[in-house]
Amino acid sequence: MDVLDLSRWQFGITTVYHFLFVPLTIGLSVIVAGFQTAWYRTGKQEYLRMTRFWGRLFLINFAMGVVTGIVQEFQFGMNWSDYSRFVGDVFGAPLAMEGLIAFFMESTFLGLWIFGWDKLPKKVHLATIWLAAIGTNVSAYFILAANSWMQHPVGYRINNGRAELTDIWAVLTNSTTLVTFPHVIAGGFLVAGAFVLGVSAWFLMRRREVDVFRPAARVAMVVSLVAAVGVSLSGHWQAQIMTEQQPMKMAAAEALWEDESSAGFSLFAIGDVENGRNHVNLQIPYGLSLLATNTLDGKVEGVNDIQERYQAIYGPGDYRPVVGLAYWSFRLMIGFGMLSALLALAGLWLTRRGRLPAGKWAYRLAMLGIGLPFVANSLGWIFTEMGRQPWTVFGLMRTAAAVSPGADVPSVAITLVGFTLVYAVLAVIEVRLLIKFIKRGAQEELEPEAPVPALSY
Template sequence: MDVLDLSRWQFGITTVYHFLFVPLTIGLSIIVAGLQTAWHRTKKPEYLRLTKFWGRLFLINFAMGVVTGIVQEFQFGMNWSAYSRFVGDVFGAPLAMEGLMAFFLESTFLGLWIFGWDRLPPRLHLATIWLAAIGTNISAYFILAANSWMQHPVGYRINNGRAELTDIWAVLTNSTTLVTFPHVIFGAFLTAAAFVLGISAWFLLKKRDTPLFRTSARLGLVVALVSAVGVSFSGHWQAQIMTEQQPMKMAAAEALWEDESSAGFSLFAVGDVENGRNHVNLQIPYGLSLLSTNTLDGKVEGINDIQARYQELYGPGDYRPVVGLAYWSFRLMIGFGALSALLAAAGLWLTRRGRLPAGRWAYRLAIAGIGLPFLANSLGWIFTEMGRQPWTVFGIMRTAAAVSPTADVTSVAITLVGFTLVYAVLAVIEIRLLLKFIRVGPHEQAEPEAPVPALNY
């Protein structure tokens, strides 16, 4: 592999690893805030116990997310300095706003929440966790605004070989951002809900604190089902924007080689990329046209036609992403998300009217289901970023031009191995910490003003 390939692998590994923590942090922040609100209004001790239990797990995940996110940002200077020089004026603006406004908001008020249980008035202390949760979601918005500019650049001009910001409002209200943000947030809530449900199912399976974790499980089921519906609708809107702005990505996701009206949604395809055709393609009739255009007879552009048009527009080159990767990551993303929704719907039915499933299989399915949204999120981002190739910034900068000119194979290979090993160690630490505090469980008796126990590393 050359420097470009190694740099892409390094950024991909660190980004996917970092994003394992992000959706869980976003979703858990709101769930913990909601539980504390329920305790503040009802004074029922079970809500306080749940607030502190899920709060500990939230803090562990938040800390790991911060550490891995810092490493990710270093790579813009190490491996992608040409990219940083070209887009720094535009890309840096939303990232600076995220750091100065959102991250300081969430970290400051999270600190007040941790140490303020026995020092702040209850209503003020409740406000701190809500402000921290709001800061977490605002932080996600600014980061998505930066990423969306790479997908659909707006509010800029090219001057002396660099992209210069001309309209920050256009960047922050990019149509790509406006559909991506709700999709990511609903995905985060689904991830946190599956996490809450799976761990609650473990306690129910062990018959520990059954009334407490039945409440927790029901909360996870409701949030999961509502989030799954939100993911579905927001994903539909995102697909329409993607079809308009990046038609090659949608065509690759469906292995659609030629322009087609009344196009079917592909369920399974075996293609011939070299010759630009499919040998086998099982479809749902009209499904792709409906997904992309909201009409049964809408026209969807194919890979071969887009490739010819891009060559005329951008010059000679191969503008196709890795079709097989785009195709299967798109399908698996949808499949894992759908399985999460089915699991939530089945769980709500099984736990209706105060019931609990009699068989152990239901609890084991819920525990296994923790991983489904994580897989869906990761595959969704792999599809989003790999489907944009060969562009780093769509239409104006190719990935090959973004890599650092001074980077060499040896240094990138060493850091790639080093980061991967460090992340493996962090994964062990994260899992051990989570398992430790899960096994401890909620405190048997929680005083209303008791402080949150510190994490023992």
């Protein structure tokens, strides 16, 4: 491997690892705020126990997300200095706004929430967790605005070989951002819903604290279903924008080699990438045209034809991403997301009218289901970023031109191994902390002066 390959691996590993914490933080912050709102309005101790129990898990995940996210920013200077020099004036603006506005907001009010239980009026204390949750989601918006500029550059001009910001409003209202943000937020709620459901299932299987974890599980399943609908709708809009702005990415996702009208949605394909053709392709008729254009006879561009057009526009080169990776990451993303939604739907049926499943299989499926939306989210980002290749900034800068000229193979290799080992240790710490606080349960999360309610099963 050369410096470029190692740098890509390093950034890919740290980014995918960091994004394991992001969607859970996004969704769980709002769920915790919802539980506290229910406690404030009803005064029921069960909601207080839910708030404190899930709040502890949220804080552990939030801390890990902050630690792992900082490493990404270091890499812009260490491994991708030519990229930073080219886009810094544009890319830095939304990131600076994220730090000065959103992260400052979420961290400040989260601190007030942590230490304000016995010091702030209940209404003010409730406001702090909501403001922290809002800050978390606003933070995601600014970061996605920066990423969306790489997918679809707007509001800039090229001056002396650098991109200079000319319209921050255009960057913040980028059409790519406007469809990506709801998709990512809905994905975050899908992750949080599966997490709350899986942890609750562990307690319900043992018939522990049913008065707390059955309502939590029901809330989680509703959240998951609503989020699944949101993911589907926003994903449909995102596919249309992607077809318009990055047709090569959509063509690779469908292994579509030639321009085609009334194109089918591929379910399973075996092809010859080198010669640009499929040997086997099982399709849903008209499905791709409907997804990409909202019409049954819409035209969708193919990989071979786009390659020819891009060579005419950008010069000689291979503008195809890794087609197999784009194709399967797109399908598996959809598949794992659908499985998560089906699991939530089945759970709502099994727990209707106060019921709980008698056998353990349902609980075990729910616990295994925690991983489904995590995998779907990770595959979605792998598809988004790998499908853009060979571009770092689409149409403006290729990835090969973005790597630091001063970086060498030994230094990047050493830091790659080092980061991977550190992240492995952090993963062990994260899991052990979560297991420790999960096993403690929600019983001790009562207010000190409140009597412990009798539990009947």
